[in-house]
């Protein structure tokens with residue numbers, strides 16, 4: 200199924216012709232739950248991995264806090280299956296059966312943190328023919344992304360005093376290959392015995408790539424232009440309702456509606472959030488790196504709906520109504536959120552990065568095989 204992002208609510212280049220040269224294309228991936236094959240682009244799907252090539256393992260140090268036991272991928276799939284089964288039952292019959300409660304209790308008790316190398320998890324596989332904003336090395340037509348499902352320190356744009364506050368994130372590895380050179384495909388890749396959080400296991404999703412145009416966030420513009428865009432953005436949002444997304448955020452309207460697309464995407468501009476923008480330089484050659492892939496927690500902000508594709512509008516409205524009903528009192532909401540109602544429609548991959556942020560991967564434009572950088576944004 201195709202996904203179509205509606206036009207932006209304002210023509211920002213008509214207001215600021217200086218932005219025209221900063222336009223970049225990005226390919227929104229629009230992951231949606233499905234059953235991808237190794238011959239398809241996917242998030243969390245099976246990789247076209249050569250049977251003759253060792254599966255990547257992480258040799259790093261892994262620890263989990265005692266209060267948050269690790270869990271196994273198989274248990275996460277069981278838990279998600281039980282929740283989905285409960286959701287599919289008629290209203291009023293959604294509580295768990297005693298058998299389901301027993302599985303929840305057992306899986307909830309967790310697993311010990313694995314000692315020794317940990318098999319990495321497939322996170323995404325993208326065929327270049329479908330994702331035009333990937334810039335592959337010559338002869339490669341397939342990008343494979345894996346991560347170690349335990350927190351590792353991430354590359355920071357500066358010496359980060361909030362290290363412990365923001366936490367860390369899974370360590371990502373990228374592999375470029377030629378699909379025709381793969382030969383026999385590995386059918387049962389090793390699985391990690393445990394993962395740090397349920398949120399680090401991507402739900403298998405098919406993707407529906409769509410190219411859109413982006414402009415840099417206001418904070419990335421030069422100071423004069425930034426001031427003009429901020430003032431314009433503040434004026435445009437004066438009609439906004441109190442409590443809406445841009446009420447009180449000077450550049451919110453520009454940033455959230457007009458500049459950078461939310462969700463999983465290749466290329467485009469970076470989704471800076473809690474840190475100021477900082478250029479990233481290649482460790483191998485010193486080139487300025489460019490945003491390559493955004494691994495997102497959410498496909499859209501809860502309070503900004505203009506990026507929701509036309510094809511998902513009805514479902515999003517329906518889901519918003521259900522969520523609003525569940526939200527009326529905190530007890531119901533907690534139960535609905537944790538167990539019963541349904542997964543948040545904005546998080547089809549069921550991944551959470553940090554506290555709901557993105558893992559932004561940067562690549563070297565001069566040599567795609569130079570080491571990438573990853574930031575929590």
Ligand SMILES: [Zn+2]
Pocket residue numbers: 257258259260261317347348349351370
């Ligand atoms: Zn690791």
Ligand SMILES: [Zn+2]
Pocket residue numbers: 481482483484485486563564565566569
């Ligand atoms: Zn480089």
